Amino acid sequence: MADRIPVILTGQALRSLRDSGYSLAGAIGEVVDNALEAKANTIQVRLDEGQNRRGRRHIHRIAIADDGIGMDLDILHHYPQVGYSTRYMSTTTIGKYGVGAKLAALNFSERLDVWSRTATEAPWMHVYFDLQEAEKMAADGKSADIEAPAERPVPDELHDLLPAGTGTLVVWSKVDRLEEGRYAEDANKLRVDIEKELSRMFRHFLHGGIVISVNNTKLLPHDPLFLMDGTWADQVLSKHYRRKDVDPSFDSKPHYESKIFADEVFVFAGSKVRLRVSVYPPEVVRRRGMGGDQLADQLRVPDNLGSLSFVRLDREINYTTVPKILPGGVEDPDRFIGIEVSFNPELDEYMGVRNVKRGVEPHGDLRALIRGHLAKWIPQAREEIQTLWGEASRKTKERAGEHSEILDAVRKADRTLPKSKAAGPGPDKEKEVLDQLAKDTGREKPDDKEEYLEKIEDLPFVVETVDFPGASFIDIQHLSRQIIVRLNLRHPFYQELWQPIRVIAEAPPGSVSGDEATRTARRTMEALTLLIIAYAKAESMDTDPTRFLDLRDDWGKFLRSLMGKIKNIL
Structure with a gap:
């Protein structure tokens, strides 16, 4: 040997x-x-x-x-x-x-x-x-x-x-x-x-x-934060918005800039870390449900869902999702949020930098520190996206008339129901409420507003899906002759239950897969059960829940009556 x-x-x-x-x-x-x-x-x-x-x-x-x-x-x-x-x-x-x-x-x-x-x-x-x-x-x-x-x-x-x-x-x-x-x-x-x-x-x-x-094609920078000018995204957006079939009133511009939410430097293990968080431009965020269309693909938006860009000495060495680093996990709006973490080689050990520049992500105390900073900024960025979506929804009247068929049927059924005892807030306040409703639904021009208010004048119930901040799913205002109900477009109940069901309901027969229908039906069962549980929990927050007994009886009675009178409207 x-x-x-x-x-x-x-x-x-x-x-x-x-x-x-x-x-x-x-x-x-x-x-x-x-x-x-x-x-x-x-x-x-x-x-x-x-x-x-x-x-x-x-x-x-x-x-x-x-x-x-x-x-x-x-x-x-x-x-x-x-x-x-x-x-x-x-x-x-x-x-x-x-x-x-x-x-x-x-x-x-x-x-x-x-x-x-x-x-x-x-x-x-x-x-x-x-x-x-x-x-x-x-x-x-x-x-x-x-x-x-x-x-x-x-x-x-x-x-x-x-x-x-x-x-x-x-x-x-x-x-x-x-x-x-x-x-x-x-x-x-x-x-x-x-x-x-x-x-x-x-x-x-x-x-x-x-x-x-x-191959002789000069590269343009692609910035997943949409902060740099002269980028690939600027070129794609300018070309898109020059098309008159997209928006005839829109003038393309040389740069489409994100809104910066965080640009902070903190020190870890004696070395500086820079964290930047941005929300993509309105021309990229656009309206709900457009994060995977052709323009979004060209802009590489789907790649960004939950991704963080890790940059070492100005060179990105990883662009990836990091498990459990975003508050509440990855959410659909996160594809429109740019996140960049820049660091120096002194932190290679804490970032898991290896001999091949793959799989880099923070761990230990550094991971916890970055997660803590993101917990502050990501909710604000998500709220900004919801605001942009709400503004776009109002401009395009995205949900206008969504409930009109049922409301017309309810108007006929209401003739046999007990009448509301609410006195209303007075003529001036009622006008203010109706004007705001018209604005919320995108009818801000005088002619549009007048036409809309005339259309809903005889409806005992007016239900509109609109965008408003806060945790409420419904907002109810009792006028002298009408009940105004706003459904919150931002609420998870609408996004995860109402909207998917509506998509299936409006789809041509045979176009919805069995798997899709089953998933939606199961989520519907979950959401409806949670709706009742959430109501019961809300009652429990009162020191005397028994005072809601009459409310529950009336609710059940009117629901039974309306379901008996209204079927197969949609």
Whole structure:
């Protein structure tokens, strides 16, 4: 038995390192990081598409070029070496472990070539690593060494990527993991996904003037907080609102800015953490139920549902949901809330930063601290979204006439019901109540208001779904000849019960799946039971609940009478 054996079996270890869990955008991002550290102003990414032996199209080569300061011979020699870094364990640079760019290359390809030069007049020096060659050497009992840099021409088809002066060209070839259907349906969708991810990861650099392009398309920053100007979202929104079929009265503008709710800096473990929370612009929030339509998809709004952006030295290293960090869990309006947590490398341990920039999220006391700050700001942001939705609902008369068919039937049934004993608040107050109702339903113009008030004049009950703040589900006002009932569009009872049932009721026969109908029916049973329990609980808050006995009897009596007279109206 040999006295000593190698700590690493080179061939098997390198093959294992291919499964580092990188997305393609994340892998390319590692090379972009190096370019930025090398003071590059322009970074070009090119994906070369081909066809494999089975006839399936795939990306067969990826090239990333930059115009940075380049690498001297010693650094270039060590570039393919796993674990080597000129910034090893640094707390002032983007990279620190010396494995990112190497593992990124191995994750998708079997060969890495690098050309670099540090002077405009100098030749391009080359170094490479080939996984198949290394495995063969290991199998023959030889050390898998990296040859010293040598002058070698850049292939003609890559010449157009080279900067005029100093810089670096990184090429991944023998790409064997990007065939059609593995990471995307086709190469075009894969490219779009890379553009989308890189434009968000490096948004602060793009906004600052650094140029990053993918297949000659210059990336615009994508800011999930919608605070930056000149972004991808600004371009999409301007194009959308220039369409006269969208809103003929709307003038597009160069920038659509969020409302900032929090921009605070706090100290943890001696290092600063910056938390920013924003609510998306009204042009993005729009109306309820539009968070997943075509425009929302273009703006990448669905991706943002509950997501936090973690930014380290101006580079986003994770964009993800964090379990139980938002108050009350993730809610539907949260897709319109931007959250960014910025920190310095001193907090890497508390943020769970690993050698591959994935899975980063705070833990321990830092997590609790961030959660505490979010508990203050997220409810305010959610309330702002509800306010925006309410304003949009009033402008578009979104729920106008929702209950009209039933109210007309109730008007006929009311002839045989006991009449209200309420005296009413007086003519002036009643006019004020009705004027406010017209405003709440979006009839603010004099002609619209007059037409609406004439329409409801003879109705003993007026029920409108409107938007108002607070925890109440219904607001009831007793006038001399009418009872005005407002249902709160914001209330969970309306959102989770009333609205889904209405959608099913209005759907064409056969268009609703059995699963959808069953889920809605079950939620209806829950909500109706909770409605009764909540009423009983409300009674219990009075010192003498027995004084509601007559109210309960009347409620049950009128409900029975109305249900007997009104059926199949909708």
